[in-house]
Amino acid sequence: MEILDAVVIGAGQAGLSASYHLTRRGIAHVVLDADAAPGGAWQHRWDSLTMRDVHGIASLPDSDSPADEAGRANAVVPAYFGAYERAHRLPVLRPVRVDRVEPAGELLVVHAGERSWTTRTIVNATGTWTQPHVPYYPGIETFRGEQLHTVGYPGPAHFHGLRVVVVGGGASGVQLLGEIAPVAADTLWVTRREPVWRTDEFTPEAGREAVALVEERVRRGLPPASVVSVTGLALRDQERAAEQLGAYRRHPMFTAIEPDGVRMPDGSLWPADVILWATGFRPAIAHLAPLHLRSEHGGIQLDRAGTTAVADPRVQLVGYGPSASTIGANRAGRAAATGVARWLAQSASSAS
Numbered sequence: 001m002e003i004l005d006a007v008v009i010g011a012g013q014a015g016l017s018a019s020y021h022l023t024r025r026g027i028a029h030v031v032l033d034a035d036a037a038p039g040g041a042w043q044h045r046w047d048s049l050t051m052r053d054v055h056g057i058a059s060l061p062d063s064d065s066p067a068d069e070a071g072r073a074n075a076v077v078p079a080y081f082g083a084y085e086r087a088h089r090l091p092v093l094r095p096v097r098v099d100r101v102e103p104a105g106e107l108l109v110v111h112a113g114e115r116s117w118t119t120r121t122i123v124n125a126t127g128t129w130t131q132p133h134v135p136y137y138p139g140i141e142t143f144r145g146e147q148l149h150t151v152g153y154p155g156p157a158h159f160h161g162l163r164v165v166v167v168g169g170g171a172s173g174v175q176l177l178g179e180i181a182p183v184a185a186d187t188l189w190v191t192r193r194e195p196v197w198r199t200d201e202f203t204p205e206a207g208r209e210a211v212a213l214v215e216e217r218v219r220r221g222l223p224p225a226s227v228v229s230v231t232g233l234a235l236r237d238q239e240r241a242a243e244q245l246g247a248y249r250r251h252p253m254f255t256a257i258e259p260d261g262v263r264m265p266d267g268s269l270w271p272a273d274v275i276l277w278a279t280g281f282r283p284a285i286a287h288l289a290p291l292h293l294r295s296e297h298g299g300i301q302l303d304r305a306g307t308t309a310v311a312d313p314r315v316q317l318v319g320y321g322p323s324a325s326t327i328g329a330n331r332a333g334r335a336a337a338t339g340v341a342r343w344l345a346q347s348a349s350s351a352s
């Protein structure tokens with residue numbers, strides 16, 4: 001039976017960065033990726049998202065990120081990742097969807113359907129895209145219109161002449177309203193909390209402070225908040241038309257969903273054709289359940305370096321919590337390779 005030193009699960013920014021650093025250290029590993037093609041979650045982003053719209057894609061280690069500003073993000077980033085995998089000969093196998101990771105004494109067994117890999121460590125890099133989150137509201141199942149999540153956003157033309165409720169106070173809610181409001185009959189923006197608008201320029205210091213806040217949560221074993229949720233919101237030029245239409249007048253959450261619309265806290269009904277849930281994602285970590293990594297607070301507690309699971313140091317998590325951005329995922333890849341090397345050295349010395 002072949003025993004690998006590491007299995008990386010997921011080949012997005014985080015998984016590729018981890019694989020690059022494992023390769024540099026000469027650590028025998030494979031990368032298992034559920035998608036049929038390179039690109040991580042980027043290959044699934046909506047067509048209207050251009051490279052100019054994204055906040056910036058951090059370069060993968062030892063490469064330059066794509067300069068194509070006008071191109072579609074769902075084409076440019078996958079092409080960049082694919083070229084990177086080939087240039088660095090990263091050992092990616094796809095499509096392989098991991099179902100579960102089980103402990104087997106000192107080792108871990110990674111299962112994907114009929115196939116399995118035995119390894120000393122894993123680096124989990126499965127992102128959040130496969131776990132769209134839709135909160136429950138009374139009557140949600142009775143709505144006669146259409147309900148969509150950002151994960152399936154079909155582009156602005158789909159909303160032409162419709163009455164659209166956009167739920168969620170994050171960056172995607174703001175961006176999608178900017179596209180939908182100019183073509184829809186009307187929009188209603190509802191959020192649980194008053195949105196926090198950034199009044200100053202987004203600086204690297206502000207970014208670092210935001211990441212530090214999420215890091216602190218994960219160190220305490222709490223479920224991570226999204227990094228964007230703590231950086232504040234800002235309108236870009238392409239959102240000014242929607243702003244003038246009043247699309248960014250925020251309303252409190254509806255109290256219930258009815259067949260023809262949403263019931264507002266003041267008792268009025270807002271008739272709606274579509275509810276668009278821009279309510280975020282959760283970490284895709286169900287396959288790790290047999291390892292019992294969750295703390296009593298519901299999150300996976302990570303050590304101070306930010307990638308090693310406190311409950312089982314054979315497990316590294318990258319792209320989780322504070323590292324859930326392209327720059328964070330990149331750095332986490334290096335930290336994870338260090339964590340893997342540390343574990344391998346420790347177990348080798350305790351065996352001798």
Ligand code: FAD
Pocket residue numbers: 009010011012013014015032033034035039040041042045053054055056057058096097098099125126127128129130172284287318319320323324325326327329
């Ligand atoms: P992903 O890119 O999601 O990759 C995960 C990989 O794991 C996928 O290839 C998937 O197939 C695979 N996988 C999942 N489950 C399994 C499984 N069970 N078995 C095997 N493989 C599996 N960040 C920025 O820095 N700048 C931005 O402008 C920006 N814009 C964003 C816009 C949107 C709409 C969203 C949702 C996020 C944005 N982010 C941005 C965040 C950023 O995209 C992510 O933090 C980062 O790309 C995630 O990389 P990742 O490698 O962790 O995950």
